[in-house]
Amino acid sequence: MSRKQALTPTFSPEVADALATGQPVVALESTIITHGMPYPQNLQTARMVEEEIRKAGAVPATIAVLNGVLHAGLTDEQLEDLAQAKDVAKISRADMPVIMAENRTGATTVAATMIAAHLAGIHVFATGGIGGVHKGAEDSFDISADLMELAATPVTVVAAGAKAILDVPKTLEVLETQGVPVITYGQDSFPAFWSATSPLVSPLRLDDAAAIAKAQKMRTKLGLPGGQLIANPIPAEEEISQAEMNPIIEQATAEADAQGITGKAVTPFLLQRIYELTEGRSLIANIALVLNNARLGAEIAKEMR
Secondary structure (H helix, E strand, C coil), X not given: CCCCCCCCCEECHHHHHHHXXXXXXXXXXXXXXXXXXXXXXXXXXXXXHHHHHHHCCCEEEEEEEECCEEEECCCHHHHHHHHHCCCCEEECCCCHHHHHHCCCCEEECHHHHHHHHXXXXXXXXXXXXXXXXXXXXXXXXXXXXXXXXXXXXCCEEEECXXXXXXXXXXXXXXXXXXXXXXXXXXXXXXXXXXXXXXXXXXXXXXXXXXXXXXXXXXXXXXXXXXXXXXXXXXXXXXCCCHHHHHHHHHHHHHHHHHCCCCHHHHHXXXXXXXXXXXXCHHHHHHHHHHHHHHHHXXXXXXXXX
């Protein structure tokens, strides 16, 4: 299917105006709203992230499927309805068309958000952390579709690295195999989601938004498919160190294994258990890193024009 034949998302008035007038736009996923935290904290966080993008000089476009319709940008009323909705599907590349065809409501993962952003003509997407290779994937073959989407869809994704519950070294290996540029912003150490640094050396480093935008434009000129991952470290004053987090992640992972939790249920279980074991600090850090990524995403979007 060519781009001209592809479905065009339904735009909110704010996003429609921004795209028509050439303003910078930053896409946002919606699983953080429906599967990341309870109401009303999820709604408050979604509004905070959108406002952070506006303050930085860009326009937010939260992506979701509402009653079968793909939306790029939600009105405040739609945002509130989604925050309180029940039985919302968590959608990626494989199930996105089915959920839409059945006129259901779905929240977008990184992969689905990238697809929607590309259809909408939005070049930058800010999230928390990407999915990746799960621990034990050599037996389960549990690898997120996010990695292949980064190789296929030309959207710059700003994240605080891969989620630290994953096998991050193997995640970086798969991204390299898929030809995805992994660029850490402002440091040589690849960030570890809740932690600003890790022992892993980043494959690439760039220090300003203009250079990041130029790299994606050059990829397009070369005719290369796919986007790029921008690993943006959580501010050091808001991090939880790896020394503290690693034993907690190991405990949560062992509990998931003992309970036979697999597939899409693994990540929500681990994040909830880590929230409990850190007495809520992991969620505070998660919100801080999403806001930080939103700010950088806005700066990159301004340079993409």
